[in-house]
Amino acid sequence: MDLNVSGIIGQSTSLQEVFRILAKVAPTDTTVLVTGESGTGKELLVRALHGNSLRHNAPFVPINCGAIPKELLESELFGHEKGAFTHAIRTRPGRFELADGGTIFLDEIGEMDLTLQVKILRVLQEKEIERVGGTCVKKVDVRIVAATNRDLEGEVKAGRFREDLFYRLNVIPLHLPALRDRGGDILVLAAHFLEKFCQRRSRPLLSLTEDTRKVLNAYRWPGNVRELENFMERLSILCDGNVVEPADLPAKILEDVGDIVSLPEPTAPAAAASAQQGFVWPRIEHLREHGMGLKEFLDMAEEKLLLEALEKADGVKNQAAEILGVKRTTLIEKLKKKNLGEM
Numbered sequence: 001m002d003l004n005v006s007g008i009i010g011q012s013t014s015l016q017e018v019f020r021i022l023a024k025v026a027p028t029d030t031t032v033l034v035t036g037e038s039g040t041g042k043e044l045l046v047r048a049l050h051g052n053s054l055r056h057n058a059p060f061v062p063i064n065c066g067a068i069p070k071e072l073l074e075s076e077l078f079g080h081e082k083g084a085f086t087h088a089i090r091t092r093p094g095r096f097e098l099a100d101g102g103t104i105f106l107d108e109i110g111e112m113d114l115t116l117q118v119k120i121l122r123v124l125q126e127k128e129i130e131r132v133g134g135t136c137v138k139k140v141d142v143r144i145v146a147a148t149n150r151d152l153e154g155e156v157k158a159g160r161f162r163e164d165l166f167y168r169l170n171v172i173p174l175h176l177p178a179l180r181d182r183g184g185d186i187l188v189l190a191a192h193f194l195e196k197f198c199q200r201r202s203r204p205l206l207s208l209t210e211d212t213r214k215v216l217n218a219y220r221w222p223g224n225v226r227e228l229e230n231f232m233e234r235l236s237i238l239c240d241g242n243v244v245e246p247a248d249l250p251a252k253i254l255e256d257v258g259d260i261v262s263l264p265e266p267t268a269p270a271a272a273a274s275a276q277q278g279f280v281w282p283r284i285e286h287l288r289e290h291g292m293g294l295k296e297f298l299d300m301a302e303e304k305l306l307l308e309a310l311e312k313a314d315g316v317k318n319q320a321a322e323i324l325g326v327k328r329t330t331l332i333e334k335l336k337k338k339n340l341g342e343m
Helices: 013-025 042-051 070-078 114-126 152-157 163-169 185-200 210-218 224-238 251-257 269-277 284-289 294-312 317-324 328-337
Strands: 032-035 060-064 103-107 143-148 172-175
Touching: 013 042, 013 172, 032 042, 042 060, 042 103, 042 143, 070 114, 114 143, 114 163, 152 163, 185 210, 185 224, 210 251, 294 317, 294 328, 317 328
Parallel strands: 032 143, 032 172, 060 103, 103 143
Antiparallel strands: none
């Protein structure tokens, strides 16, 4: 299937593996547990899961289990009948009813109280709910996707999470890697966010010096993609010039990476993905990162392919033309145009 992952940017091998699993599981109704550190983009991934599912035209209903007091969470999830508690002045459906036919996303499920976990288990097993203060059950047709930044297996061992619920949720585990484990994606995302925020503020696009790129690539980004996005927004506001120098970066980042001279060259963003997919389409940020226009880029790409074909053909132009899928006369004309005719 053609996977639509709009909003999730990256070309690293680790992210491509997530997409591979996503493509297989999205068309099913299987329960999925998404894990990953805070700020890695778990909700974006779950929205992509829903968007590529057979339920994509039905509701997608998220709820953050850690943001709602436990005494109110049951009512939010399952709804309540009029008079069920002090402020229940009217009957109100819960998130499961609102998600009927679609997907419900239980974010930060590791924060859920044990007594409520039992009721979630019942929904998974019986596909039915009971409103707070109600006396009858209601069937619901929902796909349940959960996410957490906690180690749920560790929570099970500590007695804070039900083992039976964990195994019910963990049918298909999807782990979203931390940004520091995504190689060249750091700079791809940095360029994307800079472009977005500079356009929003109608200012010229900021560019990154090579040393700045090294620093950003080496920093651990404990807040992951969310931290990087916030930092790029800050640069778009506070950076005076149009070039971001290491001096424009906060001391916290510079101290974390250490001596800039000893930092490795940033990973080429497309390298990891090309190993996984065989080919990666260039993006506008790639041109801007290298200060190139379209003509320069196309000329460079053509020259590299011409030279590679000649190398593979041991300099025999007929074979090189066959490798490239062009006529021999076309190849010779291109070589002369680029002053490669004597090779």
